[in-house]
Amino acid sequence: xxxxxxxxxxxxxxxxxxxxxxxxxxxxxxxxxxxxxxxxxxxxxxxxxxxxxxxxxxxxxxxxxxxxxxxxxxxxxxxxxxxxxxxxxxxxxxxxxxxxxxxxxxxxxxxxxxxxxxxxxxxxxxxxxxxxxxxxxxxxxxxxxxxxxxxxxxxxxxxxxxxxxxxxxxxxxxxxxxxxxxxxxxxxxxxxxxxxxxxxxxxxxxxxxxxxxxxxxxxxxxxxxxxxxxxxxxxxxxxxxxxxxxxxxxxxxxxxxxxxxxxxxxxxxxxxxxxxxxxxxxxxxxxxxxxxxxxxxxxxxxxxxxxxxxxxxxxxxxxxxxxxxxxxxxxxxxxxxxxxxxxxxxxxxxxxxxxx
Amino acid sequence: xxxxxxxxxxxxxxxxxxxxxxxxxxxxxxxxxxxxxxxxxxxxxxxxxxxxxxxxxxxxxxxxxxxxxxxxxxxxxxxxxxxxxxxxxxxxxxxxxxxxxxxxxxxxxxxxxxxxxxxxxxxxxxxxxxxxxxxxxxxxxxxxxxxxxxxxxxxxxxxxxxxxxxxxxxxxxxxxxxxxxxxxxxxxxxxxxxxxxxxxxxxxxxxxxxxxxxxxxxxxxxxxxxxxxxxxxxxxxxxxxxxxxxxxxxxxxxxxxxxxxxxxxxxxxxxxxxxxxxxxxxxxxxxxxxxxxxxxxxxxxxxxxxxxxxxxx
Amino acid sequence: xxxxxxxxxxxxxxxxxxxxxxxxxxxxxxxxxxxxxxxxxxxxxxxxxxxxxxxxxxxxxxxxxxxxxxxxxxxxxxxxxxxxxxxxxxxxxxxxxxxxxxxxxxxxxxxxxxxxxxxxxxxxxxxxxxxxxxxxxxxxxxxxxxxxxxxxxxxxxxxxxxxxxxxxxxxxxxxxxxxxxxxxxxxxxxxxxxxxxxxxxxxxxxxxxxxxxxxxxxxxxxxxxxxxxxxxxxxxxxxxxxxxxxxxxxxx
Numbered sequence: 001x002x003x004x005x006x007x008x009x010x011x012x013x014x015x016x017x018x019x020x021x022x023x024x025x026x027x028x029x030x031x032x033x034x035x036x037x038x039x040x041x042x043x044x045x046x047x048x049x050x051x052x053x054x055x056x057x058x059x060x061x062x063x064x065x066x067x068x069x070x071x072x073x074x075x076x077x078x079x080x081x082x083x084x085x086x087x088x089x090x091x092x093x094x095x096x097x098x099x100x101x102x103x104x105x106x107x108x109x110x111x112x113x114x115x116x117x118x119x120x121x122x123x124x125x126x127x128x129x130x131x132x133x134x135x136x137x138x139x140x141x142x143x144x145x146x147x148x149x150x151x152x153x154x155x156x157x158x159x160x161x162x163x164x165x166x167x168x169x170x171x172x173x174x175x176x177x178x179x180x181x182x183x184x185x186x187x188x189x190x191x192x193x194x195x196x197x198x199x200x201x202x203x204x205x206x207x208x209x210x211x212x213x214x215x216x217x218x219x220x221x222x223x224x225x226x227x228x229x230x231x232x233x234x235x236x237x238x239x240x241x242x243x244x245x246x247x248x249x250x251x252x253x254x255x256x257x258x259x260x261x262x263x264x265x266x267x268x269x270x271x272x273x274x275x276x277x278x279x280x281x282x283x284x285x286x287x288x289x290x291x292x293x294x295x296x297x298x299x300x301x302x303x304x305x306x307x308x309x310x311x312x313x314x315x316x317x318x319x320x321x322x323x324x325x326x327x328x329x330x331x332x333x334x335x336x337x338x339x340x341x342x343x344x345x346x347x348x349x350x351x352x353x354x355x356x
Numbered sequence: 357x358x359x360x361x362x363x364x365x366x367x368x369x370x371x372x373x374x375x376x377x378x379x380x381x382x383x384x385x386x387x388x389x390x391x392x393x394x395x396x397x398x399x400x401x402x403x404x405x406x407x408x409x410x411x412x413x414x415x416x417x418x419x420x421x422x423x424x425x426x427x428x429x430x431x432x433x434x435x436x437x438x439x440x441x442x443x444x445x446x447x448x449x450x451x452x453x454x455x456x457x458x459x460x461x462x463x464x465x466x467x468x469x470x471x472x473x474x475x476x477x478x479x480x481x482x483x484x485x486x487x488x489x490x491x492x493x494x495x496x497x498x499x500x501x502x503x504x505x506x507x508x509x510x511x512x513x514x515x516x517x518x519x520x521x522x523x524x525x526x527x528x529x530x531x532x533x534x535x536x537x538x539x540x541x542x543x544x545x546x547x548x549x550x551x552x553x554x555x556x557x558x559x560x561x562x563x564x565x566x567x568x569x570x571x572x573x574x575x576x577x578x579x580x581x582x583x584x585x586x587x588x589x590x591x592x593x594x595x596x597x598x599x600x601x602x603x604x605x606x607x608x609x610x611x612x613x614x615x616x617x618x619x620x621x622x623x624x625x626x627x628x629x630x631x632x633x634x635x636x637x638x639x640x641x642x643x644x645x646x647x648x649x650x651x652x653x654x655x656x657x658x659x660x661x662x663x664x665x666x667x668x669x
Numbered sequence: 670x671x672x673x674x675x676x677x678x679x680x681x682x683x684x685x686x687x688x689x690x691x692x693x694x695x696x697x698x699x700x701x702x703x704x705x706x707x708x709x710x711x712x713x714x715x716x717x718x719x720x721x722x723x724x725x726x727x728x729x730x731x732x733x734x735x736x737x738x739x740x741x742x743x744x745x746x747x748x749x750x751x752x753x754x755x756x757x758x759x760x761x762x763x764x765x766x767x768x769x770x771x772x773x774x775x776x777x778x779x780x781x782x783x784x785x786x787x788x789x790x791x792x793x794x795x796x797x798x799x800x801x802x803x804x805x806x807x808x809x810x811x812x813x814x815x816x817x818x819x820x821x822x823x824x825x826x827x828x829x830x831x832x833x834x835x836x837x838x839x840x841x842x843x844x845x846x847x848x849x850x851x852x853x854x855x856x857x858x859x860x861x862x863x864x865x866x867x868x869x870x871x872x873x874x875x876x877x878x879x880x881x882x883x884x885x886x887x888x889x890x891x892x893x894x895x896x897x898x899x900x901x902x903x904x905x906x907x908x909x910x911x912x913x914x915x916x917x918x919x920x921x
Contacts, residue, residue, distance in 0.1 A: 038857075038868070038869060040629075057861075063861050065860065065861060067857055069630060070629070070630050071630070072627075072629075072630030073629040073630030075630070077629065080770060081773050082769055082770065082772075082773055082774050083774070083775070099634070169605035169606075170626055170627060198627065198630070198636075200429060200431035201606075201607075205522065205604045205605065205616045206607075206618075206626070207882075208600075208882055211882065212882050215882065219505070219506075219521065220509070220519060220520060221519055234885070300773070383817075383819075384817060387818060387819035387822070388818075390728060391728055392732065392741070394725055394728035394729040394731075394732055395729055395732045395733070395745040396741070398729050398745055398749060398752075398789070399741075399744055399745055399748050401752070401786070401789075402748040402751060405759075405763050408767070409759070412766060483911075486907065486911075487904055487907060490843060490844075490903050490904060490907045491847070491900060491904075492846070492847020492848065492899060492900075492903060493847070493848075493849070493850075494849040494874045494881075495847070495874075495900060497878070497881070498881045498892060498893075498896055501881060501882075502881075502889075593756070594754070594756025594757070594758070594759070595756070596757060596849075597850055597874075601878070601881065601882060621850070624758050624759075624762070625850060625853060628761075628853070628854055629853070629854050644758070644759045644762045647758075647759055648755060648759050654754075655750065655751070655754030656747070656751065659750050
């Protein structure tokens with residue numbers, strides 16, 4: 001008798017599971033009509049993208065699922081065609097572009113700044129010069145009260161502690177911008193480490209994503225790291241001013257980033273903004289791009305999906321721009337928007353442009 | 357016995373007529389074929405896993421050869437990869453974790469196998485150990501990150517070492533807690549299986565209980581305990597999440613137990629989704645292949661020993 | 670051990686309330702938000718992986734308990750043991766190569782494949798061990814009554830061993846519900862609610878990992894809450910199987 005009851009109960013459980021599974025499959029059929037755009041990539045713009053996509057979803061009902069796994073991840077997944085678009089602050093190298101089976105467009109969405117943030121008691125406001133930054137991250141300057149740091153920061157008491165360097169453990173566009181800058185200002189850096197999304201760091205701890213680095217610096221006394229401006233601001237972490245090419249110590253702000261972005265923009269928008277010539281420009285700035293395939297008819301992509309993607313890109317570079325400044329990103333300049341428009345218009349499906 | 361069983365069968369209201377008149381009449385041979393098929397599927401699955409890993413690591417294997425295991429640079433920019441930092445990190449954390457955990461699991465096995473074999477205390481401790489094994493690894497990592505790291509950081513400051521907080525030592529501590537259940541439960545079973553006449557003989561010679569444990573029980577159960585340790589090691593080698601969160605993610609050979617490092621598993625977790633360049637990806641997959649082979653060998657050896665001891669693990 | 674549990678409970682309980690459980694996560698930097706999509710996601714992943722692994726697992730278990738000798742039996746058993754020891758991250762790599770790449774997208778399906786692979790050995794071993802305990806006389810009696818062999822197995826032996834098999838299934842569910850590594854590059858995560866198995870999905874352990882390693886205190890609080898929910902779920906499942914095993918153990 002016990003067994004019968006048990007068997008009955010089991011039957012009921014099985015029924016429940018079957019019904020649930022059927023529901024899920026039905027749900028798939030219905031929800032399959034709802035367009036979901038999947039993107040992955042840089043953590044650099046994650047705060048603004050997550051805001052943008054949330055607003056976009058509320059206004060247009062289209063879900064954009066963006067996972068911040070690092071620019072390297074965005075590039076890789078786009079090449080593998082497992083996502084609809086990639087987010088990257090690293091310019092795709094010619095080698096990567098060659099590995100992709102079809103042309104990929106770099107569509108700029110905004111510009112940001114990479115700041116040097118640190119954890120020192122009292123949160124002193126520090127100044128940095130390019131060579132000092134390079135040598136700290138190369139491991140050549142080991143202590144906070146090193147002569148070279150004190151020399152540019154007279155009047156600030158620096159502790160006699162070892163500098164703990166924090167860098168990215170994942171493939172990062174933020175790293176790309178940072179190392180691109182360091183390669184321009186330090187020959188030793190260029191030779192020893194170079195520029196790229198994943199580097200052979202001479203020293204330091206690795207954090208995952210901008211959040212990881214910010215978290216580690218926040219928790220580790222006497223540490224130093226590099227993050228996108230918004231991460232330092234949101235976590236109330238101090239960051240240093242940096243001496244730019246013209247000799248001015250510049251703070252990273254929307255204004256100084258925009259000044260750095262106000263340079264010659266090539267048609268494909270694959271341009272680096274670091275070590276800017278602008279007198280008041282912040283030297284470690286960079287664009288962040290959305291990477292898409294120029295020809296959207298690949299795999300089993302529908303024209304509708306491609307069209308939604310293009311609409312999203314258009315919105316991001318126009319109405320969506322108003323979300324940049326509250327989050328301390330620098331919106332695209334008029335010229336930037338023009339170039340972006342041209343690129344978006346060139347996206348095609350089966351050779352027919354999707355947006356006129 | 358037979359009568360008893362027929363009654364059981366009848367109680368299930370099963371009889372030839374009603375059962376065989378079911379809609380789908382499964383013939384015996386096709387049913388047996390299904391069973392064979394299931395088993396073969398499993399075999400194929402395993403082979404497929406191995407060969408997938410092998411095939412995808414080929415570019416790296418061809419490029420670096422066996423020296424891959426001895427090279428120390430992991431430079432994605434220059435596309436030079438070597439596995440040594442991660443091998444060292446993996447072995448260091450796992451062995452350190454093992455040593456720490458043995459300090460706990462051995463006494464626990466002895467207590468449960470010898471002294472508190474039955475009763476409330478034994479149930480209690482056994483349940484706790486099983487619950488320990490059930491906690492997901494990401495939660496261990498989370499707790500390690502927030503609870504343990506500040507403590508280690510304070511320790512490091514006191515010792516005058518760089519106050520990372522994360523690193524090999526922290527990862528080993530977290531790992532050791534996670535693998536205690538594995539060696540403890542097997543150790544306990546093996547110790548409780550030691551035949552009592554051996555122990556009684558020793559006792560009758562005037563040995564104290566403690567001496568009996570040391571000189572009789574432990575040597576007898578030695579290989580079983582060893583197997584349990586091997587299984588715990590296998591688990592530690594492959595542990596990913598908890599380690600990734602507290603190891604500091606540095607692709608260098610760690611210089612001290614307080615320095616950051618990376619294990620085979622944690623570097624894969626960190627860098628897999630973004631390995632641009634097929635050599636990079638192939639190298640990561642080769643790391644996965646190495647991990648696969650190492651854990652398999654250790655686990656299989658452990659299981660063979662256990663089976664030989666006749667323990668129902 | 671108690672220390673850990675106590676800490677999680679104290680931190681987590683303050684966070685968990687109804688809105689927490691039923692809301693979707695908010696964009697970064699905004700307070701509030703919940704973990705509903707992660708709960709549903711974990712649920713979906715578990716159900717699908719169970720659907721994958723149970724049939725194959727149970728039949729393989731039957732095979733191993735029926736045929737005690739032979740090369741196929743030996744190798745199958747060996748394969749299961751090896752499968753059990755494979756680190757979860759390696760399984761993740763496999764699922765990525767087998768499902769995500771061909772599909773061209775991350776999906777709950779690929780995550781479920783990975784989890785199913787991990788559930789398989791536990792289910793097979795539980796089935797085999799339980800069925801081995803059933804005395805041959807039961808089988809022989811049924812066959813003697815004229816019941817065909819397949820029917821014997823399915824209608825007689827399996828129900829007798831059902832409690833042990835269910836235990837195996839529940840234990841493997843408890844195990845994979847907490848797995849993160851294989852989901853890192855299969856299910857991918859999502860800030861939205863998603864019922865479509867062909868799309869990415871969030872899960873409790875994934876969310877804990879992402880939020881815990883972030884620097885935002887609000888996300889940390891969410892992670893503690895999610896950890897609490899996950900731990901409660903996993904531990905209660907384990908306790909449940911223990912209680913059930915004792916009650917339902919079919920005696921012969």
